[in-house]
Amino acid sequence: NAGVTQTPKFRVLKTGQSMTLLCAQDMNHEYMYWYRQDPGMGLRLIHYSVGEGTTAKGEVPDGYNVSRLKKQNFLLGLESAAPSQTSVYFCASSSGGAPGEQYFGPGTRLTVT
Amino acid sequence: SQKIEQNSEALNIQEGKTATLTCNYTNYSPAYLQWYRQDPGRGPVFLLLIRENEKEKRKERLKVTFDTTLKQSLFHITASQPADSATYLCAPGALNAGNMLTFGGGTRLMVKP
Numbered sequence A: 001n002a003g004v005t006q007t008p009k010f011r012v013l014k015t016g017q018s019m020t021l022l023c024a025q026d027m028n029h030e031y032m033y034w035y036r037q038d039p040g041m042g043l044r045l046i047h048y049s050v051g052e053g054t055t056a057k058g059e060v061p062d063g064y065n066v067s068r069l070k071k072q073n074f075l076l077g078l079e080s081a082a083p084s085q086t087s088v089y090f091c092a093s094s095s096g097g098a099p100g101e102q103y104f105g106p107g108t109r110l111t112v113t
Numbered sequence B: 001s002q003k004i005e006q007n008s009e010a011l012n013i014q015e016g017k018t019a020t021l022t023c024n025y026t027n028y029s030p031a032y033l034q035w036y037r038q039d040p041g042r043g044p045v046f047l048l049l050i051r052e053n054e055k056e057k058r059k060e061r062l063k064v065t066f067d068t069t070l071k072q073s074l075f076h077i078t079a080s081q082p083a084d085s086a087t088y089l090c091a092p093g094a095l096n097a098g099n100m101l102t103f104g105g106g107t108r109l110m111v112k113p
Helices: none
Strands: A004-006 A012-013 A019-025 A031-037 A043-049 A065-067 A071-076 A086-093 A108-112 B003-006 B011-014 B019-026 B032-040 B045-052 B055-061 B062-067 B072-079 B086-093 B109-113
Touching: A004 A086, A012 B055, A019 A031, A019 A086, A019 A108, A031 A071, A043 A065, A043 A071, A065 B072, A071 A086, B011 B019, B019 B086, B019 B109, B032 B072, B045 B055, B045 B062, B072 B086
Parallel strands: A012 A108, B011 B109
Antiparallel strands: A004 A019, A019 A071, A031 A043, A031 A086, A065 A071, A086 A108, B003 B019, B019 B072, B032 B045, B032 B086, B055 B062, B062 B072, B086 B109
8 A cells, every 4th residue: 555645745835836736545445635844833734625525725715726536535725826936835634533633645846846 | 712732842851761741631521542653755644543432542562641621632552652752633523523633733752762
């Protein structure tokens, strides 16, 4: 099992450009999450999904959109990137049973210039 | 708003000693608390879960306590090894839709041989 994978690993964007981060899990998990991690701050939840076709806002959703068209995939989109979105992005998944441990991907380092 | 505090200063200890990390929370009544380990450039990895009705949980050299009166969790690593050097994150959680966690900023542990 690959667990949780993220694509790409690194990306540099110019302000105003758009991109999509892909998260895939092969554990048949119901719940998936997108976090960002900035120096000196904890992981902050951007959006999450409790099942295929569902999404919900987390703590810091502004400037991001998500989609969960397939159970195994969770996409995070930036429509118009801003320097404030420079961060490391982590995807995670859990089985959905409470309180479920979360399995994290390796992260995507995004720089917006 | 919820606040999760972990010592932002690195904890340096000698190999073989017990490391104790602290997690304090305010404006929050979590139903459980999880601890994760994060190595540089990698995603967090789940270590232990403790529920609000449990005082203590053990797993091999790890021990977690949860004091809902003090609003504090302590994470202990006994007989520490250089391989234990990493950042440790605490994450209280509620039994809500999505089983969302709120992460602390993490404490970096350095175990010296």
